[in-house]
Amino acid sequence: MNDVTSIDAGKAERALTFEPGAAERDPVAWSRRSALQERLLSIATPIVFFLLWEAASRAGWIDTRFFPAPSRIMVSAVEMAQAGTLSKDIFASLNRVLLGFALGTVTGLIAALVLGLSRLTRAAFEPFLTALYTVPKLAILPLLLLIFGLGELPTILLVGMTVFFVVWITCMEAVLTVSPSYRETALAFGANGWDMFRHVTWPAILTQIFVSMRLAIGMAVLVIVGVEFVQADVGIGFRIWNSWSLFQADRMYVGICTVALLGYLLTTLVRYTGYFALPWVRRTHGGHGH
Numbered sequence: 001m002n003d004v005t006s007i008d009a010g011k012a013e014r015a016l017t018f019e020p021g022a023a024e025r026d027p028v029a030w031s032r033r034s035a036l037q038e039r040l041l042s043i044a045t046p047i048v049f050f051l052l053w054e055a056a057s058r059a060g061w062i063d064t065r066f067f068p069a070p071s072r073i074m075v076s077a078v079e080m081a082q083a084g085t086l087s088k089d090i091f092a093s094l095n096r097v098l099l100g101f102a103l104g105t106v107t108g109l110i111a112a113l114v115l116g117l118s119r120l121t122r123a124a125f126e127p128f129l130t131a132l133y134t135v136p137k138l139a140i141l142p143l144l145l146l147i148f149g150l151g152e153l154p155t156i157l158l159v160g161m162t163v164f165f166v167v168w169i170t171c172m173e174a175v176l177t178v179s180p181s182y183r184e185t186a187l188a189f190g191a192n193g194w195d196m197f198r199h200v201t202w203p204a205i206l207t208q209i210f211v212s213m214r215l216a217i218g219m220a221v222l223v224i225v226g227v228e229f230v231q232a233d234v235g236i237g238f239r240i241w242n243s244w245s246l247f248q249a250d251r252m253y254v255g256i257c258t259v260a261l262l263g264y265l266l267t268t269l270v271r272y273t274g275y276f277a278l279p280w281v282r283r284t285h286g287g288h289g290h
Helices: 002-016 027-059 070-083 085-117 119-133 137-148 152-176 180-188 193-230 236-245 249-277 279-284
Strands: none
Touching (some): 027 070, 070 249, 085 152, 085 193, 085 236, 085 249, 137 152, 137 193, 152 193, 180 193
16 A cells, blocks of 8 residues: 555656756747747748759659749749839739728728727628628629729729728727726726727737738738739739730749749738737747747
8 A cells, every 4th residue: 555655656746846948947048949940941941842843843753834943933033024024013013902901901990990899880880791791802893893994993992892801800800809807997997988999999909900911911912913814914913814825834933923922021021010019919929920
């Protein structure tokens, strides 16, 4: 019996023993090392991918008519850049994305606050907006072209509509899920409506605002490429579609890679804007923006 008791005591002692790891012994160094590892992995992964693609192309394992080697794609990108075609396409698409993103973000945030803070307004408009949200945005393009004619405005409005719904839904839910205890505490200190918004609602939803913007900027890039397939004579989407119609696979891949890079850069820009604008998020993530 004593032997069994001593064995159980030994197990319990080992279970209660805690050896501090690297994160506990030196959290600052551990955080920096983790951030460096993440950055190296994020750089190494695409490099390895393109190296394998290049090797497969040179070895003849894949059909270069459909999957040209990355080196060939790079040569085409340089040629397009020297001719001014690539910069012209990027500027046109970026201009449409940013204008539509700004329009959709502002209107979506206003709608989220109005509907989130007003029960009756939400009851009146939420079903209608929810129904519109389910309509594919590209299906609305013919209507916008019919109303506003050919030009930049229908494209910008369509991007704005896409961004609007992403921001509206995300931010309205953030407003509705603000903890009641925060409101009760503010009321106990005599806060009025404006004080409640400024000191409770707005700080509580700031993080979700930037999350919605990250989602929305990616959606904006997706939509602009689809729109430029059918309604543009310049832009990255137009260049992809035009290259496909001319069987220029290398130029088509230039457009695809440009879209991927543009989406990544815009999403990263929004993420780091939120990271530096919200210091509590920076502290929560251990000093780096991941």
